[in-house]
Amino acid sequence: MSCRVASADQRLYGNLHHYVDQVLSYERQCVVNKAIDVLPWIELTKLAKENVAGAGLDPNSLIFWDFLMAEAVKWFKRSFFKWMTAPKCSQCGCDTSAIPLQLQPTQEELNYGASRIEGYRCTSCDHLERFPRYNSVEKLLGTCVGRCGEWANCFTFLCRVLQFNVSCRDEICMRFLLNTYQIQVRYVVDLLGDHVWTEYYSLHEKRWIHVDPCEEAIDRPLMYEAGWKKEITFICAFARDHVADVTMRYSSNHGAVINRRLKSSFESPRLYNFLWKTTQRLKACLMENQRKELDVQLACDLVNMMVERTPGQESMGGRTSGSMAWIMSRGEGDGQSGDVKFVFRPSARELACNKMHMKYNCRRDMYERTVGQEIIPGWRNGTYSSYGVFRKEERDWKKAYLARLEGRERGSISWLFEVSEDVTMKDVRIRFCGSRFEDGDISVTVTSGETQVKLNCDQDSGGDLTAIPELAGTKTFCIDCKLSGGVGDCAWQHAQLFRESTESDAEDVTPFEVIICFE
Numbered sequence: 001m002s003c004r005v006a007s008a009d010q011r012l013y014g015n016l017h018h019y020v021d022q023v024l025s026y027e028r029q030c031v032v033n034k035a036i037d038v039l040p041w042i043e044l045t046k047l048a049k050e051n052v053a054g055a056g057l058d059p060n061s062l063i064f065w066d067f068l069m070a071e072a073v074k075w076f077k078r079s080f081f082k083w084m085t086a087p088k089c090s091q092c093g094c095d096t097s098a099i100p101l102q103l104q105p106t107q108e109e110l111n112y113g114a115s116r117i118e119g120y121r122c123t124s125c126d127h128l129e130r131f132p133r134y135n136s137v138e139k140l141l142g143t144c145v146g147r148c149g150e151w152a153n154c155f156t157f158l159c160r161v162l163q164f165n166v167s168c169r170d171e172i173c174m175r176f177l178l179n180t181y182q183i184q185v186r187y188v189v190d191l192l193g194d195h196v197w198t199e200y201y202s203l204h205e206k207r208w209i210h211v212d213p214c215e216e217a218i219d220r221p222l223m224y225e226a227g228w229k230k231e232i233t234f235i236c237a238f239a240r241d242h243v244a245d246v247t248m249r250y251s252s253n254h255g256a257v258i259n260r261r262l263k264s265s266f267e268s269p270r271l272y273n274f275l276w277k278t279t280q281r282l283k284a285c286l287m288e289n290q291r292k293e294l295d296v297q298l299a300c301d302l303v304n305m306m307v308e309r310t311p312g313q314e315s316m317g318g319r320t321s322g323s324m325a326w327i328m329s330r331g332e333g334d335g336q337s338g339d340v341k342f343v344f345r346p347s348a349r350e351l352a353c354n355k356m357h358m359k360y361n362c363r364r365d366m367y368e369r370t371v372g373q374e375i376i377p378g379w380r381n382g383t384y385s386s387y388g389v390f391r392k393e394e395r396d397w398k399k400a401y402l403a404r405l406e407g408r409e410r411g412s413i414s415w416l417f418e419v420s421e422d423v424t425m426k427d428v429r430i431r432f433c434g435s436r437f438e439d440g441d442i443s444v445t446v447t448s449g450e451t452q453v454k455l456n457c458d459q460d461s462g463g464d465l466t467a468i469p470e471l472a473g474t475k476t477f478c479i480d481c482k483l484s485g486g487v488g489d490c491a492w493q494h495a496q497l498f499r500e501s502t503e504s505d506a507e508d509v510t511p512f513e514v515i516i517c518f519e
């Protein structure tokens with residue numbers, strides 16, 4: 001027992017030192033120069049300024065930085081970094097599956113901090129594919145792929161560079177920075193929970209703000225506990241000039257955190273000692289006034305974290321990054337997966353009327369159940385599952401629709417309808433409108449047990465409600481939609497669902513509608 005504790009402790013402290021070094025590597029000028037070439041900082045700055053102005057705020061005020069961060073995470077997730085589930089075979093392009101074997105790193109891989117090499121076997125030609133888990137941000141700028149570790153590492157680094165860069169090239173921002181403490185970013189690690197993300201210091205709000213680049217989530221610190229059902233125990237933040245215990249920000253039940261800590265094999269006093277000593281060492285490079293400012297910042301953060309907050313609705317969703325299988329293997333989400341798992345079941349009102357009538361309006365992004373006037377806001381909240389899909393609003397064309405995330409080859413989304421034992425579906429009619437451009441592909445299948453029906457979903461021919469007689473007498477069915485195909489950089493836009501004008505509600509046809517009559 002004591003032996004195991006010692007080795008777990010050794011691993012912990014090994015990791016802690018590694019994170020400190022990692023964040024310090026962000027300051028190396030040669031790496032920063034590479035990142036400056038990669039970052040579209042002019043566009044990001046421009047978008048952020050437009051959004052600040054659009055919100056009726058002063059683009060020269062400190063809130064600019066918060067808008068800049070929002071643009072940065074959007075760009076990072078949608079255009080720059082890719083999620084890796086399993087690599088494609090480099091010989092024949094087919095899928096590969098993981099083999100339970102760590103491969104030996106090459107010297108080159110080791111040079112870029114990849115001591116762990118995952119192995120994958122091609123399902124078609126048997127070729128062995130390698131996936132090195134790089135730690136070097138220099139390397140990640142080129143590979144642009146990984147899982148949460150690579151994502152958070154590269155994103156935290158780029159935020160740091162973004163701020164360097166904007167502050168160097170933009171006079172207005174320069175003015176702030178000359179008078180204020182340099183904007184800070186932190187690499188945040190759930191030490192027992194195997195997930196990492198970013199925090200930045202908001203000059204406007206005067207507090208540290210959570211950013212998860214994998215999820216494009218900003219300021220939703222309770223999402224891991226409330227949404228992913230993680231047990232929060234030790235969460236540490238690593239910056240170039242300090243390390244800090246930020247656990248309490250991520251839990252709405254501080255008593256439970258303390259209980260878990262008492263039972264955990266990690267000794268809190270030893271951990272605090274490490275954090276304190278490391279911070280003293282890192283702070284030594286700061287100037288006197290910066291050191292004082294940092295001390296105030298950290299003290300305020302401690303007070304801020306003492307407040308137990310309750311999770312809002314925005315923290316309740318499961319993971320959106322990663323494939324379903326990957327999410328399930330990690331046991332995140334609501335027990336089985338990271339999906340919403342919403343099921344349309346008839347209410348008492350609907351049963352009394354022998355009818356359920358659901359309409360989804362993309363302009364207002366909400367589901368409406370006409371019997372009983374129930375509203376479900378947000379497309380995701382009415383889905384059973386979805387993967388790689390988002391709602392796009394085109395400001396210039398004044399259209400809204402669902403499409404797969406930029407850069408994703410595939411997106412999928414499903415809705416589930418179910419009645420209880422004593423009720424049977426008699427008549428089911430569905431309207432499902434999709435818009436295809438180039439060779440974008442939309443495939444819609446309605447499934448109930450063994451029965452599978454393909455739905456025609458072209459915008460023009462999809463205008464009518466389609467009766468599905470095969471569903472008569474059943475108790476449940478699922479509508480599955482898969483988005484793929486398209487050409488070039490905009491391929492994701494070539495398969496759109498529920499495209500509607502954002503200007504008026506005058507459309508006579510709801511793009512997605514399900515009517516079920518009961519027996």
Ligand SMILES: [Zn+2]
Nearest residue numbers: 089092122125
């Ligand atoms: Zn192959």
